[in-house]
Amino acid sequence: MATETSAALQAEINRLQLEVSSLKAQQGTEQITVGNYLLARLEQLGVTSMFGVPGDFNLGFLDLVEDHPTINWVGNCNELNAAYAADGYARVKENSIGVITTTFGVGELSATNGIAGAFSEMVPVLHLVGVPSTPQQASKPMLHHTLGDGRFDAYEKAAKQFTFSQANLRDKNDAAAEIDRVLMDCITVARPVYISLPTDLVHTKISSTRLRIPLTRSLPLNDPQVESFVLGQIVKLFEEAKGDALVLVDACTIRHDVREELNDFLKKTGFPVYAAPMGKTAVDENYERYGGIYLGAISRPEIKEKVEAAKLVLSVGAVMSDYNTGNFSYNIPTKRTIELHSDHTRVQYAAFPDIGMKQLIPKLTERLVSYHTNASKLPVPKFISEIPREGDATITHMWLWPRMATFFKPKDVIVTETGTYNDCSSTSNFGIQDVALPEKSVLLSQVLWGSIGWSVGSLLGASIAAREVGLGRTILFVGDGSLQLTVQELSVMLRVGVKPIIFLINNSGYTVERYIHGKGRKYNDIINWGWTNLFKVFGDPDGKLSRTYTVRTKDDLSKLLEDKTFASADKIQLVEVMMDKLDAPRALKMQAELSGTTNAYAAVSSPVTVA
Amino acid sequence: MATETSAALQAEINRLQLEVSSLKAQQGTEQITVGNYLLARLEQLGVTSMFGVPGDFNLGFLDLVEDHPTINWVGNCNELNAAYAADGYARVKENSIGVITTTFGVGELSATNGIAGAFSEMVPVLHLVGVPSTPQQASKPMLHHTLGDGRFDAYEKAAKQFTFSQANLRDKNDAAAEIDRVLMDCITVARPVYISLPTDLVHTKISSTRLRIPLTRSLPLNDPQVESFVLGQIVKLFEEAKGDALVLVDACTIRHDVREELNDFLKKTGFPVYAAPMGKTAVDENYERYGGIYLGAISRPEIKEKVEAAKLVLSVGAVMSDYNTGNFSYNIPTKRTIELHSDHTRVQYAAFPDIGMKQLIPKLTERLVSYHTNASKLPVPKFISEIPREGDATITHMWLWPRMATFFKPKDVIVTETGTYNDCSSTSNFGIQDVALPEKSVLLSQVLWGSIGWSVGSLLGASIAAREVGLGRTILFVGDGSLQLTVQELSVMLRVGVKPIIFLINNSGYTVERYIHGKGRKYNDIINWGWTNLFKVFGDPDGKLSRTYTVRTKDDLSKLLEDKTFASADKIQLVEVMMDKLDAPRALKMQAELSGTTNAYAAVSSPVTVA
Incomplete structure (x- = not known):
């Protein structure tokens, strides 16, 4: 403090x-x-x-x-x-x-x-x-x-x-x-x-x-009187809830640099914690009090039940966008909600402008440490995804993401294309939400903006930054449709010598859109590229700097993931993962149905939000 | 009328x-x-x-x-x-x-x-x-x-x-x-x-x-009184010049649809005609009264002399941008200039708003037909470029463009990358200015805006339009640096079945910029791509739809241009033309030197314009 x-x-x-x-x-x-x-x-x-x-x-x-x-x-x-x-x-x-x-x-x-x-x-x-x-x-x-x-x-x-x-x-x-x-x-x-x-x-x-004189982040000081009043209000709500509370972390925890303060709060108070998609990896997903991703109506049932039953939700750095909230399907009344933001605070219906969370959270930690013993006993579902036993050799999303989770290592930087459910050919951001990532790993996705092709350019910057700050491998999941938008940037990766692993989900077109609208439409088709020749064109004619693979079955992919040379990421690598045109992760299918109705072409549902 | x-x-x-x-x-x-x-x-x-x-x-x-x-x-x-x-x-x-x-x-x-x-x-x-x-x-x-x-x-x-x-x-x-x-x-x-x-x-x-009710181009009528006054003024200037006049055509002749009116004027009056780069192909370049491209100080000497010596210049649809005027180096006094525009007219120093050329030109034709006999005798330099005899086998710009001119056919659509002298890796727009194109051919270039990579996307649209309106082949000249910006669009060309011929000038980087600034700088280097594998990646694994070539000598290229199958453009074709890093067309070198001084980093020259 x-x-x-x-x-x-x-x-x-x-x-x-x-x-x-x-x-x-x-x-x-x-x-x-x-x-x-x-x-x-x-x-x-x-x-x-x-x-x-x-x-x-x-x-x-x-x-x-x-x-x-x-x-x-x-x-x-x-x-x-x-x-x-x-x-x-x-x-x-x-x-x-x-x-x-x-x-x-x-x-x-x-x-x-x-x-x-x-x-x-x-x-x-x-x-x-x-x-x-x-x-x-x-x-x-x-x-x-x-x-x-x-x-x-x-x-x-x-x-x-x-x-x-x-x-x-x-x-x-x-x-x-x-x-x-x-x-x-x-x-x-x-x-x-x-x-x-x-x-x-x-x-x-x-x-x-x-x-x-160095430039500094010049956050204004919270007004001490207002801050003290707000703290009192929050503490009172925790008392009324008899400590039956949980924390929901979101994007601004990362963007406004309160991860440390928040993790200190969590450890000292013992409250359960869940994350919105944009807040994923703000809290270590292997942390014993972490329960997984809350996405409103399309959350896993055990997560939905716990989050919506809590008497009090401390929301940290929320960004209440459609795709970050299961299309505005949060079922948490404002009366049970405290929202901490970088530049204001909301307690139930009351707004407190200029009370920022960076200074508030450490003070809140002090006031709530006494809950530790009881809060630690509040049950939290285990956030694990078993790899399903499927008879068929075809790679399915149900199988892919839990399998992939065992490949990730601490400090990996994982980039998924893109945040959105509609404009992107890739389904990767949906799949990744359902599995826990290792400690100190970093997940990059564009859930709010959701521009197709973003992940490829972003991967270049992320790979260079990861190399500079001593993070581990960078791993991209992208669809064939999305990669076509920005594909030339792979040649820059060759030139600057970064070595990402690129999993290219080849599903012959804009799968995400098919789920919204136009399942059989031609405008959702794209031409199939010869991906395995890509690096030859982009400046590595004889494979000195790169490797490419095509995998068609679960066994193919598993073998590759277990290959030590592959996993060491000593060259830039592209893995074309052949999947069915109309297969998609669980959350995508649910969200897309919601979204197709909202946009429509037909009726417009009214959004339900926390605040 | x-x-x-x-x-x-x-x-x-x-x-x-x-x-x-x-x-x-x-x-x-x-x-x-x-x-x-x-x-x-x-x-x-x-x-x-x-x-x-x-x-x-x-x-x-x-x-x-x-x-x-x-x-x-x-x-x-x-x-x-x-x-x-x-x-x-x-x-x-x-x-x-x-x-x-x-x-x-x-x-x-x-x-x-x-x-x-x-x-x-x-x-x-x-x-x-x-x-x-x-x-x-x-x-x-x-x-x-x-x-x-x-x-x-x-x-x-x-x-x-x-x-x-x-x-x-x-x-x-x-x-x-x-x-x-x-x-x-x-x-x-x-x-x-x-x-x-x-x-x-x-x-x-x-x-x-x-x-x-159909939508129409609703051009306002010229005010008859003003128009009649303007006509009188113009005719008087022709009289004073004793018919020693010429026409300079530019972009708006094409954009504002007065090509027909202008060509009628030229044929009926017999005045010599020259073009600015953006007006190239507005008048048939084989027309006997056509003298070539005027570019101010960097024009060919015989063109510069003729244009600047005329007593009167009728400028039609001018766009007086830096790269369309040899960096504002026109040497034509305003006193000797009449400017016709889509929505106004200038006679010497006088401006006449709302007097547009679409209605004015036919009336002017009527008033000036009597000059035909004498105007037809005004000498016009022949706009031809001999193919130079060079001992070296290396393909040079001096040789390339005149050689290429013999390959073009009537109704070809030629796209050059890009209009600018600085931001583009391609030198093609400079080279093409120095040679005459066949009748009914169309030249597309972006001389004013000059965005790198434009020509590739533009080629797709141009090819589809050419197919629809019954024009001939589409031919692109682009540099390796420029093509990298927008390269994926070639895969769309494969999908929609257009068959352009793409001449890729491979000169290992941003040549145009080297001439301005940073000849040996790393930021002007790009990675060398394996261009001949491009179509394999982009959806044509076995060459059913495409062919690629690499040519390194004058002989290689000449043989290819004479090959009937190649010239028939029955598939999409890419020709990688290997050239020296620091070779460039004549006009580019001159313009770039002007431009490097203007931008600078050092002094700023004041522009000289017609008006």
């Missing part, structure tokens, strides 16, 4: 120091170019790899990146893939950020969907755009990459919709302060930000004195 | 009839769903192929497309490629439009760059987006594909920056009128438009009576 407070005070001091330094004349003798100032800040934030595509308006800056001693330039095949990679990098390299560099207009606009996804899913990404020089910004000639009508601000206006804050650098006098402002926003709110950097400013000299 | 006027009057009548029909109660007994109303309008506009990617919010509409008797659904690998394809389709299928269908958020945003490119380059494209149902639009639940903060209008706001007009259909009562409004804008201004169609409206019934 004391630590939290002093950290917040220190942040306030830093902020003031920066302001003072802005207000003082910039007379420091130490000079630095704007380009290198930005790189110095990124270095301080722990960025060691940057993504993007070269373009004439960013080449001068890329010279600085290439010459930088600790930051590595990862060129991507296209900008959307680069945005996905920056997103994956930021998700794995916690407390750092992802960076994508593009060029004016053509480049930056290609990244739009990736940046919007980072906004939606709360991933801290800097989108840096090289733009025409400051004189050109003023005279607005009809340059290539413009709309031809003199609107030089159209791209910034679009970026405003999908980034938390923007700095259009035009003046060397406020360039450093502007860079600092948006980078602090980026790390504080965990959302993408946008900087446009004119070609001539890259090499313009400014004072470097501000760099002595 | 009379025809033009009555066409404009008829357009006005149609517009009024539509308004009357809107105002009348929609009591017609004929009913049609909103989805089918839209398809009926597209059918009337000559659309027979539509591009896009299925997603849960557009599936209901795609059912209607799949069931439509004359409109064919072309599913793309991703949305950016689909936007490029719609752009290529519209460029080739003149007087029709391109259509791309995407899904809410994730899908539509991926297409942003492609749509913005169509805006910049004035290509009529409809971007149709399937969005959540009207009740969901009102209640704004936290659906997948949303930003998670309830902003359901963020995507529309972004689209507003890059489309000429937008219709967010929410009410069946104005759905038909809204559809008509944006489609008329699309065909009139030749820019992209945006329609968002909620899932429930797709099948909502409305009156079909409006469909009886």
Whole structure:
């Protein structure tokens, strides 16, 4: 608690120091170019790899990146893939950020969907755009990459919709302060930000004195009186519930960096804990008090029963989106709910703005430790999935995911395509929810945004980040339809030497959509690719860097998973897993039926939410 | 002249009839769903192929497309490629439009760059987006594909920056009128438009009576008094110049459909004609009075001399962008210039708003026919490029383009990557400018927008359109760096059975950028792909549908070009043309040097323009 407070005070001091330094004349003798100032800040934030595509308006800056001693330039095949990679990098390299560099207009606009996804899913990404020089910004000639009508601000206006804050650098006098402002926003709110950097400013000299003061996540202090009142209210509810309570963790536990505080709470209080899909792996899934994934009406029956019967639910970092809640089918009354968020708290029907969970949770732990003995006795279903004995050799989803679970190791980074139930050809995110992942493993998925093809770009960033921070293997599950969207990024993986294992679920088309609508429709078909030749095309003609496999039966796959060389992930590997067109995981089938009804084409059901 | 006027009057009548029909109660007994109303309008506009990617919010509409008797659904690998394809389709299928269908958020945003490119380059494209149902639009639940903060209008706001007009259909009562409004804008201004169609409206019934009145390009009539004054001014300038005049054609001649009027003018008056890069093929390049490409300071000397020495230049449909003008190096004083545009006219320093060239040119022809005898005697340099005799077997740009010119046939559709000098790995657009193309051939390039990878998606749309309208072969020139951005679209070409010839200039990276900046920089390197295995991966394992070749010498390539089977384009074919890393066409080298100076990193030159 004391630590939290002093950290917040220190942040306030830093902020003031920066302001003072802005207000003082910039007379420091130490000079630095704007380009290198930005790189110095990124270095301080722990960025060691940057993504993007070269373009004439960013080449001068890329010279600085290439010459930088600790930051590595990862060129991507296209900008959307680069945005996905920056997103994956930021998700794995916690407390750092992802960076994508593009060029004016053509480049930056290609990244739009990736940046919007980072906004939606709360991933801290800097989108840096090289733009025409400051004189050109003023005279607005009809340059290539413009709309031809003199609107030089159209791209910034679009970026405003999908980034938390923007700095259009035009003046060397406020360039450093502007860079600092948006980078602090980026790390504080965990959302993408946008900087446009004119070609001539890259090499313009400014004072470097501000760099002595590090950027910090400057979370505001909770008001002590309100916080104390809220704590009292929460404790009272625990008393009334006689400790019959449980914790439900979700995405913002990870995104807003309260995993440590939460795990301390769980261990000291002993309450059972469950996770929403976006909160999976926030708490170790082998933790004895962990009961698995709650997904409203489509939860496993034993989980649904326990969660919905509890007298009190402490919800931590919830994101109540359709696919994170079994299509709004939570059956937990608001009266029994306490919601902790990064910037506010809700106790039953009452909202408390500006009371954030980072400082609140440790205090709550102190107040609730006394429940430990009783809370530890509350029963929690074991979250295990037996591998079913099926007579048929065909690989089914029922069999695949429990089997796969035995292959995962601690520290593995697992990426699944994608979060959504409808737009993606892949069914992997549904399957993975039903099995427990090892301790310290990391699961990446895009449950809210759900953009097809995201997982492939994201895998590149995740693999590089995992290598940098000493995590283990990176493993992707993706469908054939999804992989086609962003497939070229596999060639970048070959070039930079990362070695993910890619399980390609080949089910001949957009299976997820078939479940919603159009089971026999042609628009859900795609052409079948010769996947095993992929790496030959992408730069590894003789298999020095890669291996590919096709498995058709349970035995094939089991043998491969048990193969030590395969499991060691010493090369990039692609496993084509042949499955039936209309097979799908349990949760997908249930969700898709709900979803098909909601979208429709027919009636519209009204959502049921916690709050 | 009379025809033009009555066409404009008829357009006005149609517009009024539509308004009357809107105002009348929609009591017609004929009913049609909103989805089918839209398809009926597209059918009337000559659309027979539509591009896009299925997603849960557009599936209901795609059912209607799949069931439509004359409109064919072309599913793309991703949305950016689909936007490029719609752009290529519209460029080739003149007087029709391109259509791309995407899904809410994730899908539509991926297409942003492609749509913005169509805006910049004035290509009529409809971007149709399937969005959540009207009740969901009102209640704004936290659906997948949303930003998670309830902003359901963020995507529309972004689209507003890059489309000429937008219709967010929410009410069946104005759905038909809204559809008509944006489609008329699309065909009139030749820019992209945006329609968002909620899932429930797709099948909502409305009156079909409006469909009886066709949509027309409703160009406003030139004010007769102003027009007559302008004609007088122009004729006076021709008199003063004693007929020492020439015509310079540019992009809007094609985009705003005045090719016929212009060619009639040229034939009846006999004036010499030159083209800007974006106007190439607007006038038959074998026309005896055609002198080639004018590109300011980097024109061929004999062209530069003739154009800049003329006493009067009649500029038709000019787009004065950097790369269309040799980096603003035109040396033609405004005093000697008449500019005709789709919606205004400039005579020397005077601007005449609302005097459009479609109606003006035929009148000008009448007034200037008397110059024919003398104008026909004005010398025009022959626009031919001899194939140079080079001792070395290596394929050079100096040799390649004149050699290639002998391979082209009338009605070929030639696509070059890309319009720009900087962001693209391909040098093809520079090379092609220096050679004359056959009559009725069509050249597609993106000189103003210049997005890398555009040509590949565009090729798909162009190939389908060429097949529909009875044009000949489609031929692409693309660099290895560029092809990597959008490569998966080749698999769609296999699926739909188009048979383009793809010349892949393999020069190991971003050559164009090397000329600007960073000749030896790593960020300009890309990994070398095994191009000859590409079609195996993309769905043609045994070469039934495709052939690939690698050529390393002039002889290799010449033999291939002379091969009758190859030239017949009976399968999709890819020719990897190995060239030196630092070889480039003449114009590229010159332009890149200009451009490197302008962007810089160092000084900024001030543009010189005509007007």
